[in-house]
Every structure is written in structure tokens, then in C-alpha cells.
Amino acid sequence: xxxxxxxxxxxxxxxxxxxxxxxxxxxxxxxxxxxxxxxxxxxxxxxxxxxxxxxxxxxxxxxxxxxxxxxxxxxxxxxxxxxxxxxxxxxxxxxxxxxxxxxxxxxxxxxxxxxxxxxxxxxxxxxxxxxxxxxxxxxxxxxxxxxxxxxxxxxxxxxxxxxxxxxxxxxxxxxxxxxxxxxxxxxxxxxxxxxxxxxxxxxxxxxxxxxxxxxxxxxxxxxxxxxxxxxxxxxxxxxxxxxxxxxxxxxxxxxxxxxxxxxxxxxxxxxxxxxxxxxxxxxxxxxxxxxxxxxxxxxxxxxxxxxxxx
Amino acid sequence: xxxxxxxxxxxxxxxxxxxxxxxxxxxxxxxxxxxxxxxxxxxxxxxxxxxxxxxxxxxxxxxxxxxxxxxxxxxxxxxxxxxxxxxxxxxxxxxxxxxxxxxxxxxxxxxxxxxxxxxxxxxxxxxxxxxxxxxxxxxxxxxxxxxxxxxxxxxxxxxxxxxxxxxxxxxxxxxxxxxxxxxxxxxxxxxxxxxxxxxxxxxxxxxxxxxxxxxxxxxxxxxxxxxxxxxxxxxxxxxxxxxxxxxxxxxxxxxxxxxxxxxxxxxxxxxxxxxxxxxxxxxxxxxxxxxxxxxxxxxxxxxxxxxxxxxxxxxxxxxxxxxxxxxxxxxxxxxxxxxxxxxxxxxxxxxxxxxxxxxxxxxxxxxxxxxxxxxxxxxxxxxxxxxxxxxxxxxxxxxxxxxxxxxxxxxxxxxxxxxxxxxxxxxxxxxxxxxxxxxxxxxxxxxxxxxxxxxxxxxxxxxxxxxxxxxxxxxxxxxxxxxxxxxxxxxxxxxxxxxxxxxxxxxxxxxxxxx
Numbered sequence: 073x074x075x076x077x078x079x080x081x082x083x084x085x086x087x088x089x090x091x092x093x094x095x096x097x098x099x100x101x102x103x104x105x106x107x108x109x110x111x112x113x114x115x116x117x118x119x120x121x122x123x124x125x126x127x128x129x130x131x132x133x134x135x136x137x138x139x140x141x142x143x144x145x146x147x148x149x150x151x152x153x154x155x156x157x158x159x160x161x162x163x164x165x166x167x168x169x170x171x172x173x174x175x176x177x178x179x180x181x182x183x184x185x186x187x188x189x190x191x192x193x194x195x196x197x198x199x200x201x202x203x204x205x206x207x208x209x210x211x212x213x214x215x216x217x218x219x220x221x222x223x224x225x226x227x228x229x230x231x232x233x234x235x236x237x238x239x240x241x242x243x244x245x246x247x248x249x250x251x252x253x254x255x256x257x258x259x260x261x262x263x264x265x266x267x268x269x270x271x272x273x274x275x276x277x278x279x280x281x282x283x284x285x286x287x288x289x290x291x292x293x294x295x296x297x298x299x300x301x302x303x304x305x306x307x308x309x310x311x312x313x314x315x316x317x318x319x320x321x322x323x324x325x326x327x328x329x330x331x332x333x334x335x336x337x338x339x340x341x342x343x344x345x346x347x348x349x350x351x352x353x354x355x356x357x358x359x360x361x362x363x364x365x366x367x368x369x370x371x372x373x374x375x376x377x378x379x380x381x382x
Numbered sequence: 383x384x385x386x387x388x389x390x391x392x393x394x395x396x397x398x399x400x401x402x403x404x405x406x407x408x409x410x411x412x413x414x415x416x417x418x419x420x421x422x423x424x425x426x427x428x429x430x431x432x433x434x435x436x437x438x439x440x441x442x443x444x445x446x447x448x449x450x451x452x453x454x455x456x457x458x459x460x461x462x463x464x465x466x467x468x469x470x471x472x473x474x475x476x477x478x479x480x481x482x483x484x485x486x487x488x489x490x491x492x493x494x495x496x497x498x499x500x501x502x503x504x505x506x507x508x509x510x511x512x513x514x515x516x517x518x519x520x521x522x523x524x525x526x527x528x529x530x531x532x533x534x535x536x537x538x539x540x541x542x543x544x545x546x547x548x549x550x551x552x553x554x555x556x557x558x559x560x561x562x563x564x565x566x567x568x569x570x571x572x573x574x575x576x577x578x579x580x581x582x583x584x585x586x587x588x589x590x591x592x593x594x595x596x597x598x599x600x601x602x603x604x605x606x607x608x609x610x611x612x613x614x615x616x617x618x619x620x621x622x623x624x625x626x627x628x629x630x631x632x633x634x635x636x637x638x639x640x641x642x643x644x645x646x647x648x649x650x651x652x653x654x655x656x657x658x659x660x661x662x663x664x665x666x667x668x669x670x671x672x673x674x675x676x677x678x679x680x681x682x683x684x685x686x687x688x689x690x691x692x693x694x695x696x697x698x699x700x701x702x703x704x705x706x707x708x709x710x711x712x713x714x715x716x717x718x719x720x721x722x723x724x725x726x727x728x729x730x731x732x733x734x735x736x737x738x739x740x741x742x743x744x745x746x747x748x749x750x751x752x753x754x755x756x757x758x759x760x761x762x763x764x765x766x767x768x769x770x771x772x773x774x775x776x777x778x779x780x781x782x783x784x785x786x787x788x789x790x791x792x793x794x795x796x797x798x799x800x801x802x803x804x805x806x807x808x809x810x811x812x813x814x815x816x817x818x819x820x821x822x823x824x825x826x827x828x829x830x831x832x833x834x835x836x837x838x839x840x841x842x843x844x845x846x847x848x849x850x851x852x853x854x855x856x857x858x859x860x861x862x863x864x865x866x867x868x869x870x871x872x873x874x875x876x877x878x879x880x881x882x883x884x885x886x887x888x889x890x891x892x893x894x895x896x897x
Contacts, residue, residue: 139794139827209655210663232599232657234811318481320798322601323657324806339485342602343503343786344795345510346488 109359115352130353144354146325147333148361150238154329155306157242158249163298165246166253171283173254174261185258189251196248200315203244207231231316234326241327245312249305253298260294261287293374300369307362310335330358441729442472444497445718446490448483451685455749463745464736471729491516491721498724499733502547502717504536505786511719512539512546518722519544523731525738533756536714536782540838547717548734551746551753554771555611555711558678558686560671561693563591571697575644578700582651585674593651595673597659604804605797607677608648610711610783612699613641619709619781627788629831633821642807642814649808657809665689680752680771687751687765696770698778712780714756760881762853773854776875776882788835792828799824853883861888 119126134140169188173181191199207214209229218224230240264287272282310331313321319336321328336344338351445456456475464473476497478486484507490496491511500517502508511517520526521544526534529549537547564570567585572578585593598604616637617623625631632638653659653667668676669689676682678696686694701708718737720730736742740759747755751765754772763769785796803817812820856867867886875884 139824204658204660207658208663209658210653210667229655229658232597232655232659232809234809318600320601320801322802322805323598323809324802324811335485340488341795341798342481342484342801343505343507343790343797344793345507346485 112352113356113359115349116356118349120347120349130350131357134350134353134357140350143325143328143333144357147328147330150327151307151309151329153238154242154245154309155303157239158246158302158306159299161243162246162250163253163295163302166250166298167257167295169250169254170257170261171287173258185255188254191248192251194248196311197315199244199248200312203247204231204316207240232323234323237317237323238327241313241316244316245309248312252301256294256298257291260291264290296369296373299373300366303365303369304362307358307365330354330361334358440470440472441726442474443499443724443726443729443733444474444476445499445501446483446487446497447475447477447501448480448503449501449716450477450479452750453477459749460742460745463741464733467736468732471732473733487511494723496721496723498721498726498730500547500719500721502537502719504714504717504782506788506790508537508547508717508719509539512544516722517546518720518724518727520546520548520720520734523548523734523738525735528738528740528757528759530756530758533714533758536787537717537719547719548738549714549756550716550718550737551750551755553713553715553753554680554774555607555713556678556680556696556698556771556774557611557675558668558682558767559675559695559697560591560668560673560690561695562671563674564695571695572700573697574704575700575702579647579651582675586651592653592667592673593675594648595664595668595676596648596652597656597661597664598805598808599658599660599663601801601805603661603664603677604645604808605785605800606783607679608645608808609641609800609804610713610785611677612644613638613784614709614711614781615699615701615706616641617784619779623781623784623787624836626784627831628833628836630836632818633825634815634818638818638821639814642804642817645804645807646810646814649810652808680754680768681750683752683765683767683771684750687767694767696767698774708774708778709781710774710778711783712754712775713782713786716753769854776854776879788838789825789829794824794827796821796825853885855885855887858886858888859890861890864888 116130117125117127119129134144172178173185178184206212207230209215209227215224215227218227228236230236268286268290269282272286277285307330309329313327313329313332314335317327317332319332319339319341321332321336334351334354337347337354340346453475461473461475465471474497477483483501484503487496487500488511491500491514496516500511502511502517508517512519525548526545533549533552534545537549538545559571563585567588569581569584572581582593585591596603596607614622617625617631618637622631622637626633649656653673659667664673664676665682665685667673669686671690671692676686698708698710718734720727720734724730738757740757740761743755743757743759743761746753747761747763747768748765751763751768752771754763754768755761763772785800789796799821803812803820806812807814807817864886872884872886876882
């Protein structure tokens, strides 16, 4: 009987498989996300003139130098306006569309769903071009359409005026991306068990009450996700504004958001030379804003949400 | 068990692959240029030792450019002409969008993936590239002797010690108009500002056409086709430009306010909704015959020749009082330099020498009417509108855009500021005085004017270049005066400009109108 004694409690072997399974993701993520991120942060502590380490000097310039701070705060303000328009227009309308689509009595649901989701799949360059044409005071259909309805006196070159350009661009972006909150809400609404809804109807609830008292509380987690996706997306936004207004984000910087400010700073513009160090500083602030937003969401929203799994 | 194992193996392999793949991608940018450099070195050494013996080896040069409009001209005309002489140097013209060019170029230069030949923006932008070591010095390029100091001024260090791009062309500002519309209203080309606005008023009152065709959505036209186009007449060309650099003049001075005053009045004559009108919109509106006058850069000529089915005319920026001396923006705009890291320096220099030749000057000026060669070589231009533009060099003093030299070296960038305030003045959002104040405040924030800087800038020369060449034909009904022109007037002109041939070609008086 020379067989080794079996341990009463067999020690767990080292979990090699976990490392193996994690390795691809960790490697790819480190190489393409974490390393560039850290390197970009490093760049923001380096002087553009001397190439030496300057600590928080670039940040100080960004916040306190009049030339930089006016553009920075302007871009931040515009970015919040851009975000608010999305939150107040895109997400409620997305919810409304999802609620309508999830009604059993509605016909051609799939057709509507596809049509509403279509713009999301188009390139931003195409979206920008199409809307520039639609709203063009020279050849756009917008003015003709308004004349047809009899409200042509309200037509304005919206994409060119200082106080209308940013809201117009935000609404174009809403039009394009409305499909995403709609689909997320739609999926969440479909996930609500029928029993709950039917029970409510049996108890004599109206459709309105059912939506607000039963369905809406159940999709609150999705509302949070849509909110945070909108936030992250908007504070990283750049492409639509760059396509329509260029990196100088005119008129008079009224459409300048963090993304265009970063691009202009980092890469330069016409005769303005690029300044990678200050660009990295702007990027670091963008990262910080998004981090704070996501943290607020995690702490303030996600932890309080309870899910009612049926 | 077997399945489990094979799955694990699969995962491991994938991980390994990814890891290697990752490593590879990190290395690739370094690897590829090194590889090409190796092959290039063999080519180069072969070229050096055996000179023509290397004729079998093919070398490929890539040109970075922002002129994506010119792609077909390069592919169909310029590169084939070069290859007739040098069949073993393959040239690829690889342009990017104008607005993205500077940013993309800086990034590729930094990353070591830029092309062998770099199209140079004038002055500070290229100077910065040279100072950073990205552009090679071209002092020893033989072809450089074909260019005068004015031509080279945009691509030379401040102390004049190094020249780093071969000048290709300058562009001239003015106004292009629709002759049919002018005929319809019996209008003539305006020479003074008052005549200019009276002409616009006539067209505006009828309401059928947009009198002036420009938008402010893209902002740059307001500064380039507006401010820099009509401005030199107010600030007296080079005199005013140098005064800004040396600090003798400020943007708040009356001559600059007057320019903005004129731009502010432009707003009344632009198409409805010009605030949202883009540059392509303006081009289309004009070529569709719906607008009368187009504030132009001469580079627009070739597009208009292609697309407009009416007769074009051109007039130079109007002066304040009849008989005032006139100034035009004759801007050294485009040149070609060599990437200091190119693996094929000899081939690149061969190409640059060819670009400096008279053959290229003729090809380029005529393939792209509106880009006027800066070469000393005599170039005859066939296009009538381009001829008209270039003829102003003889009547007016030339200057370059005032934001390009020295004044764009700091933040806020003067060129960006000019775009912004010019568009705002035309939109009516700020007054001319506010515009001048904002520009000067921005400049004062970083620039200390100095007489020395003024001296440096002077090499970009106030006077028109006496070496300028070309030939002009004067149409006239004064056939009686033929001898006077031939014996007195033209020789007097040629004393100043020996390289411009002028031909006085009169017809009999009743016939001139038939033209």
C-alpha cells in the first residue's frame, strides 16, 4: 500500500485556465488602450517648447491663460449644451418610439424599427452632407417645404448663425442616433413579463398607469445605461461638427466642443501648428470629465437600482 | 478530456498569436521603412557608383499634397511628362483633403511614414518643418538658380541661409464675373469701390441674380477672398504688411477698419442665407449662372472653365479713388520640398530639379491655369482669364497675405483669427472696429513687433519682380496709334520689365465691338 495518502481536502490547483482565458483580452487591451492612454497622459506633463517635464504647467495654462481658458470653457459649455439636447430630445423620443413599437396591436413593427434604425448605420460624413443639403438656403428642400406649409418666414440659415448652429447640429445628431436608445428601451420593454402587465390590467389600470407604474420602473436600469452611453458619446463627439463646420468650429467657435478643441490643438489648423502636448492635456481633461460622469453613474445610479427578475 | 485539451490548446494558440501579432504591429512601422531603406540604399549606391548603370532599378517617389483637385492633372499630364525623361522613377501623387493636410503631414512625418516629396505651404508652416529637421535643405539643388529672391522668400530661413522647397506657383486674388449678366444690365468692370457697389446695387435691385457670390459658413473665404483680396489697396500692399510686422501699423488703424467696413457692406449683396453657404455652394451657384460676381482666387479658374457655360471676365480689386495706385495679393502659395528622411534622396532631387525646370513651369501653368509659375523661365499662358489675372502684375504692386509671414508663429493664430472675425463682420455680428480690436489684442498677446522682423519680411519684396515674364496682347480700335505703341510706349514699359512681351494688336474702329 504505497499509494500516497489522498488528502482529505484536495488543494485546488493554480487556476491557469483563468489566466489563459483572460490573456487575449488583457493583452489586446493593454497594448491598444491602456498603454496609449498612459502615454498620452505622460505627454500632457511635457513642455511643448523645451520637451522637458513640467508637471502640471500645461494644465495651469489651459485653465488660467486667457487665450486657452476662453476656448476651453467655451468648448466645455458647448459640450454640455450638446449633451443636454441629446438627453432631453433623443432619449425621451427614443423611449416613446420604443413604447409604441412594443405595442402588440401595432402592425409593421419590423419595418418601422428598421427605418428608424437606418440613419444610425450611415456614415456621419453622409449624414452631415445630407443635412447640409436639406437645410441649405440655396438648394435645400427645407425652405420649399416650409413655404408649402406656409411658415417660410421662419426659415433661417440655421447651420450658419451663431445661436442656432450648435442646437441644429445636436438635433441632426439626435436624428441619426435615435435608433440606439430606441432599440435598448425596446429590448428592455420586451423583457417585461406579461403576467405583470396583465395583472395590472385586470386590476383596472390604464395603459398610461401601466407604463409609468409598471414598465418604466422595470426599465430604469436601461434608462441609466442609455444616459451614460449618451454622456460618453457626446463628450467624445467630434466627427459631425468637424464634417459640417471644420476644425475651427465656426461661426465664432459657437460649435466648438471638446473633440474639436482637442483636434485643433493636437493637429493644428491651416497656419496654426499642432501642439501635441497641449492636445494631450485637453484629452486628459476629456478623460477626467468622462471618468467623473461614469463614476457618478456607478455610485449614484447603478448601485441603487434594483432589478425585478420575474 | 480530449476535447477539453484541444480547446485549451486552441485558446493558448490564439493568445500566442495575438501576443505575436501585437508585437508585430508595434514593430511594423519601424520595420517597413527600414526594409525600403535597405532596398533604396542598394539603388542609391548603384546610382552613385555606376550613375546610369542603375537605370534598371525602379525607384518610387510619393508626393504628399493638399491639392486633391489636381490629382488627374498630375497623373495624366505632369508625371507622364517626367517619366518620358526619367522612366525609372515612378512617381505617386498622394494628396489628402486640404483641411487635413497639415495635421496629417505632421503626424506622418513624426511617425516616419511620410512620402518622399512634401508639398510646402508658404512661410511659417514649412519653416517649422525645416527647423524640426523634417525637410531637407535644397541649397545645392542646381534648379534653384531658376528662381528669384521673391519666389524663394516663402521657403527660406529667416537669415536666408537655407532654402528648403522648390517654388511652384503663386495665386492671385481678384473678382471673376459672369459676362452674360454684365451684358444684360449693361454693366462695365468697376475700377473704384463706389463703382463696385453701384454695380452690385444694379443687380441687387433687379433681384434676379445674387450680386456677390460668397458664403461665410467655412469662414476662410471671408478672410481669403474678402479681407486679403480687397485689403491690399487699403494698406498699400507690402508697405502695410511690413508695417504690421515692424509694429508701425496696427489692425486698429483706419486702413484696416476701412477694409472691414467694405466687407460689412458685402453682407447686403450676398445670396440669402450666405451664413450657411459653403465654398462648394458658392462655386456651384456661380457656375450655374445664378450669381454675377465671384470673389476669387485664381485657382478657381480651371474649375470655372470646365463647368461654366457662359463667358467669364475678371477684374482686379477696386481702388478707393480713380487713379489710385493699386495693389494685388499675388501670394506665393505652393512649393515642393524633400523629406529629410527619404530613402531615395537622389531620385527626389532629380524630380525636384525637373520641377524647377522651364518645362515643368510651362506644363504646370497651363495645366492648372490660375497657378502662376514662380520660375524665371518665360512661360506663356494660354487661358484668357489666367492671362487677365497675371496682367495685373504689370499694373499693380504685388503683395502676399499679411498673416502668413512671421505673424502666424504664435497663439492665437492670426490666420484663424482673421477667418473668425472676417466671417463675423460680414455676418454683421461684430463691428469693423471690434474686428480690428480683437485682431490686435490677439496679436499683442504673443507678438512683440520689431524692426528686425520687418527687415526679414522685406525679402518677400514690395516691388514687382522685374524678372517676371510673359506676353500680353492689347486689343484696341486705335490702329492709327500702332507706331506710337510699338516705338514709344512698349519700349518704355520693357525698360522696367524686359521679360514681358507686349503686342499691340488693333483692329479697324467699327470692328472692335464685334469681338
